[in-house]
Amino acid sequence: MKEEKRLAFGLFLVSSGALAFETILFRVFTFIFGYHFVSLLVALALLGYGIAGSFAPRFPDWFKNDVLFYFGCFVISFWTALVFLPFDVYELFVKPYYFLSLCSLILLSLFPFLAHGLLQVVTFERFPRRFPHFYGLNLLGSACGVALALLLLSVLSEAKALLILALLGFLGGLSRWRWLCFALVVCLLLLPLGMRLSPYLPSKSLLLIPESTLLRTYRNPFEVLEVFSVPSMRVGSGLSTHFQGVPPSAFALVFDHHQLELFPREVADDFLEALLFGLPLRSGKHEKVLVIEGRGGLEVYVSRHAGAQEVTLVTASRAFPRFIDDFVPSFPARMVVASPRHFLERSEETYDVIFVRVPVGRASVFPGSFSFVEDFLFTAEGVKSLLERIREGGVVVFSFFLQNPPSLLPKLVSLLDSAYGKEELARNSVVVKNLDFALLVLKKGGWAKGEVSLLSEELEKHRFDWVYFPGGELEEMERVFDTGKRYARVVEGLLFKGEEGSVFDIRPATDLRPYFRNFFRFLQLRETWKNLRKRWLPFGGAGFLLVLVVLFMVVVFALVALFYPLWRKREKHLPEKAKLFILASICTATGFMFLEISLFVLLSLFVGIPLYTFSLLLLVLLVGSGSGSTWVQLQLERGKTRKFALSHLLNLGGCLFLLVFFKEGLLTLPFLVLVPLFVISFTSGMPFPWLSQKVHRTDPSLFPLIFAYNGFFSVVSSLLAHLLVVFWGLSWAFAVAFLAYLVFWWAIGKGKATFPAVSG
Template identity: 25%
Template sequence: MPYLLVFFCSFITLSFEILLIRIFSIRLSHHYASLIISLSMAGLVVGSLAAFFKQRSSKPLNPSSSQALQRLAAALVASCPVVFITLSVIPLDHVRMLWEKVQIVYFVLFILLCTIPFLLYGAFIAFSLSVWRDKANKVYASDLIGGATGLLLVAMLMNLLRTEYVFAVTIAVTGLAILAVLENTLSKIIAGSIFFILCLLVVLDVSAIKMSPHKGLVQALKVDGATHVTTIYTSHSRLDLFENPQMKFAPGLSLGYTQPVPKGLGVALDGEIAGVIMGGKQQESYDFLSYVPSALPYLLLQPKNVVIVGAKNGIDLLQSLFFGAFHISVTEYDASVLRAFASIHDEYSPRTVYFFHGSARRLLRSLPQEPDIILLSRTGFFPSGNFGLQEDYDLTVEAITSYIKGLKKNGILFVQMFLQPPPRNELRLVMNIRAALNKMGVAGLSKQLLIYRSWDTVNILVKKDGFSETDLNKIGQFLSNRQFDILYPGMAGQEKFITGLDYEALFNKILVHESSADFSSSYVFDIRETTDDRPFFHYYLKLSNIREIYRISGRKWPYLIHEGMFLPFVLIFLVVIAIGIFGSTLLFLKRRGAGNLQLNTGLLIYFALIGFAFMFTEIFFIHRLILPLGSPVRAFSITLVTILMSSGIGSMLTVWFIERKMIWIIGLTPLIVIANYIIFDIIDETALSVFSVVPIGILLGLFFPVGLRFLVSKETDGGVPLAYAANGTASIIAPSLASLVAVSCGCSILLILAAIFYALAIVILLFATRRISWMSKHTWTFLF
């Protein structure tokens, strides 16, 4: 039986996929990593269709063809390091694609190379399901559990080893397993030698991950006097600390401050400079900290307890120490950043500094005392936005509401971000804050809300119980002395220091005018409020305004990729590729004659529906479990492992249910999915939300083997690979489609769509079983 082979082939394939995402994120960027992997997955369909044609040939594989499957598995394992090594020597430079046509050739070559392992994997799984279709539930379970195990091992090892070493370990583990299964001694010797050489090449510097020369870290280390300090590896990111004379950071520093700003250690995440960490031993001498916009909350209060949301810049922590805060809590999603701060933790003694891995909302519930100030800074070292499809649960309406409610009486929420024309980040932030205050029943926004700007930052201050006359006087003096402009509310006699775009008018359209909804709907970017159900703060695309946005961006398509706005085009491209590959196959069969193949529409629709539904459910939980699990990486890993493991268990139980005539239980799936839709907002920040994945996962695991049993005829040549190809086609399109639906309508709609898809699949299954029941009484055949 092929269970062990299937397990380890799935193990290496999912491991390879996860590691490729990390490798491309470090070498190129997160945006290109997602794009390349999405396109590469087309190989899954091609491999399945290759198996389909083989099974329809004069020499199809059968249960006695174990050696052929063993060789295919060995080829799959060997292809992963070969592709990895080859990619490391291709001189792809994504920036130069703007003017060098040869870079487009390299980009296409990247995609084609990445396709090879997925192609071999698709063929192997399709062959295995076809050859051992009577045990398809166990084969499918081995596939799911193997993928979950690979993901789990990679996630653990990435916290301990370099990415290249993690890859070598996965190859070694899988290679040993393949060697144990191979029956031919000569094949074992040859395969073992190849695996050993490939692992050695992966570990050596020959195939080390080389960052793009345009990455911030690479550029920073070219400066005279720059030195690399250390590298920290976790499953979240690769963090590099380095010294550079230019690593001086004071966002919004007043132009009236003429003294030098001290330098610190540069922080680079996956090669991009994210911030600066300054030592804490000399914070008393850092007088520039009173000349930055974020000093105002500390001048209005004398805080003892401060919460800092996001720790990529040490300036926020230093400022709290500078102004005398004694209890400081810092939240951060990225484990690499927390490790970096832990290495210099002694510099902040004797003050109490607590680093928390997770969201600020979870932290606030566990704090013994309410904070005086909650500071949320979105000012990285460079004024660049996050990837458009990246969730930001720290800035949703629900998050801001919880911050304000969690403050001590007269406490202050302070939010800072860079001004980035064209205006969109700051407008959406103000929309969220207005919605949060309205949700709390605040009548006069001007009594609690203050917005002011420096030459490069916008700063928003919310005081829980409103500003007093003393507060207003201090604010006026601070803004005048530091040469900052007030944007909201208007203050009589306040001098203007900064010219340029009229941000005051834009904010007034949101906060003062009754037509704020009209302004939001007519604005070129999507600046609607973001919620926990639609937490994509940095996604601003309006499809109706795509031409205008392209014009505003200077007619540069990399801008669209960075902002996540390329998603609709990626989806269209994937649909064209998937339909082109699958449709051309069906057209070819129609012209040549399908023989005894029963190309019924029901079979293809069924497996496509469960492919879409499975991915939609999976993506919903990946997004929504970030809050209870504390980070996107942890949510991704735990969700995927849990769903794959529980679905594997469900697949194993398929025969048990059928033998006891309990297959009706599959009909509970849409109801349980809808139940999660109804109750998830209640349990989304508790441990119950994680456990809710298990029963759904078990039910999802039933659909594929049940479909093979009742929809694919035993007399049909190639029916199983075709079903797997249909399922794979949906799985390629579904992630991009789900992301587009989520950013537009919210994540919860994914569960509604998944329930509808599963209900339609059950209807198809119901008609099939009834027909089988009728035909079995008359002809004892199982055709559909």
């Protein structure tokens, strides 16, 4: 009993530390990659579990008996690499040793998860009948680890939070080595050491500007906002070339070290009149204005200058309002902190003007499908909710930067077409631009000829360009800035000729296949390979190439690691039912990971903030799965297999149906989504513990192999699930998960006659 309690305590601590480590890793990789490829961490974590299963018999007893201590050592090793290893993601394809540094960083990130997986195998080896209980405790400890990570991140930097986690590994013993390591970590906590960041990131490069000063840093578990005073920075998005004055200096706001926004210190009337933002306000009513994620502030100031009586700014950032309170107390807008999609769905108010900033696609550079910032505003359903908030005669103003070749503009037109229809869009929209900044203005009720004429006069006055207006000819477009009429041709082709022959993926995003920022098509791979290492920018098609390379490497590594224990058993006779166990293990891994990845994407619709979404999903999944696993310990009987299978599949199918087909109703009361999510989690916690007891009754020595298959196929499934969601949507991913669990229960039921009843 004493040994069981000691092992349970160690498992709880290691599981808490491992999930806290994973949550902090999300933040670390967010800063390193600029939100991209963060979801690949799920795969990396599971790779560590697969290694633990494959090589568990080869680990010495002295290592197995003190996994908690070595977990702390592994965290310290990763911290050391994070702080001291030379690495810059912006030169990843330029300097080969940076690629080696990245590989080293990734390799060191696996070992804490290896320790966690190994301890689970040890608990099965020593207390096989009690494994469902241990497995449930493991999942509950993991849930506590997520909460611990959020608590640490609310008060500490990522590097300091990792050091606190390392201290967990040195609890529970009084050996000389433990005390030495404990003292070392305490000393490191006192030193001003932090993670290495690229000098190209705004938070680093701004400090190189003379007289630049970091005024304040705002930190919460989900974001970091740094406020810089940079006198040489000037605000001027959409500024007329006829403006003769000096654009105002600005605060430089850097979100999560890489997203830069310039906020004007003070604005003059002549500057506001020369902005492209002011054009939609020159005609019609504009008494009530809504600005969505306008953290640059220009839309607010322009609206007030034009005479708007009420301006509301909606942002998901918790830190931005704190900046406004401290540095801009006279800011002329009402602040609302909420996910824009949630605000639109739950609000009954209507507006004369809505300003929306379209996220910069940079399609040839960044693969938005793997970024960690999806807000579901730029989906067909999101655009419809946006249009419902506009009064008759009001306008929605989409602002964005132009790319060459055109990518974001055709995708935006395609999205509005899916929500509005070509004929209505052609009659009710205009597109104007300066050199590289553009507005697509959609008017409810259509544009009258007099209004178009008034806009033409304003364009002529400020030397802005038409890209499209109803009834306009191609010769009238893009005359000030000679671009070969590339943007006008794109809009004309989409609206009147149905042309969609773009090198980029411009299919309209939906709630079930989001990722407005994804422009990648596999046709780009050839050009990507051709230009590899010829450009300093790190992502783009090369980003998807990195995903495919990781997938290939994981598959190869998994096959080699799985072959090893099979080769070791070549002289032993494996039971015929072992194949069913392996199939069941693969199916439960596939089902769980397809569910986890898909639920993370879908839950972002209801929650809004990605890291908060990830944390909340893990908490519910782990608590629910832990409860389900504990319940299995109490219910294991041979005759109940069919009952378990039926209840699991019915609950899973019913809850997925509810989430997919009734998501609009749940959006009005988003926390109700936790009910079907908990049911899914509870039932998903039952299959693997059930399988463990089947293995125990047949051949307990098979469990490490089963655990390895589960871990490695979880890795592969997490990558495949994300690719499936990106290109085909959530419905397909949910279907694969349901099919995987169906096959799992078939495999379990196929061998039930060989198993005697299992007592609790």
